[in-house]
Amino acid sequence: MNAMIQVEIEGQVLTVSRFTRVADLLREMGLHPESTLVLVNGRPAPERMYLSQGDRVKFVKVTVHFQGV
């Protein structure tokens, strides 16, 4: 079994370990888990989820700072 998989991260195809979880990806990309959500194939993903071959990953910043009401 191949130890590496290809996933599309923000439109860019990258090769990662098949044991990469969403939480690992956030850490590797330097994104803060408190302020970033991860969408995998268009759906929010839990941190424990392992990525699979061909997954499409997007990051959503949840910090808006536009309230002050």
Next chain:
Amino acid sequence: MRPLCDRCGRREAIHTLRASGENLCGNCLLQEIRLKVYSVLDRVLEEGDRVAVALSGGKDSSLTLYMLKEYGEHARLNFELAAITVDEGTPYRRTAIEKASELTKLLGVNHRIVAMRDYHGISVSEIRSKLPARWRRSACTYCGVLRRWIINSVAREMGATKVATGHNLDDVLQTHIMNLARGDVPAMARSGQGVRSPSPKMVPRIKPLALIRERDAAALTLYLGIPAHFGKCPLTTGMRVGVRRALDELELALPGIKEDLANGIESVISRVRSSGGVSVELRECKLCGEPTTGEICKACQMKLELEPIVQRTLLFGSTSSEGSS
């Protein structure tokens, strides 16, 4: 591969609650958030209330409107619902305002969009473009104060008995920390849910998402497909950004500290309030008549401060035509 939900064990998980470490499916996440939001609404809403939601079109205020509508449909209480959106006049706001319109149409909620320029004679874009370099306040500060003034004034005009805002647990906690840093105990005492207003001109505010973390609200908004804008305001600066980052770092080291801190501070505030240690007296602003703790309200103070910068009168309803280029 998606893990199964830690609660129901049947559906695929879509989100991790960082405080508990649980992975939840969309349905269990909705139940979790609904329970907390309803517990707040049960406490702060009264029969016959007319609730105006301050709807920016962002995820938090959009989820607030959605949950209030759902709460009303579960017939737990009879109350009226409307939404107010302030157009601050920045290009960034276009998408959010469109999302706000889309959501109110979808939910069948009366929606009023008002322009900051019509109320204060100036837009946030203009403030930003005219502020001198290294000015003591950011455009963000002016925006917040001027927007709050409009929302209170329009809500009152609409006959609202409560203004619901999209403030989530992170927002509430950041505000507490900033007030603590400034030693502003009266502001902390005023910050509770649906606190009786000392002035009939000040519409009491409620924060239905006060127990919900920002990231959990965002995940649920995405899961439910609620029309909402996800984006960071490009004008954002100031103390709140630093406090937010510091709290996020603290949370990494001590999971659940956000809830603990918010609960602890709320408990201190409620003791201070019940001991009668802080009384807040509101009077009418000498210039605009809106409620204020001082002689002149913050909005008028800021407009007076801006007048020499924009070189025109901003008080007393002066508007765009006076050299606004």
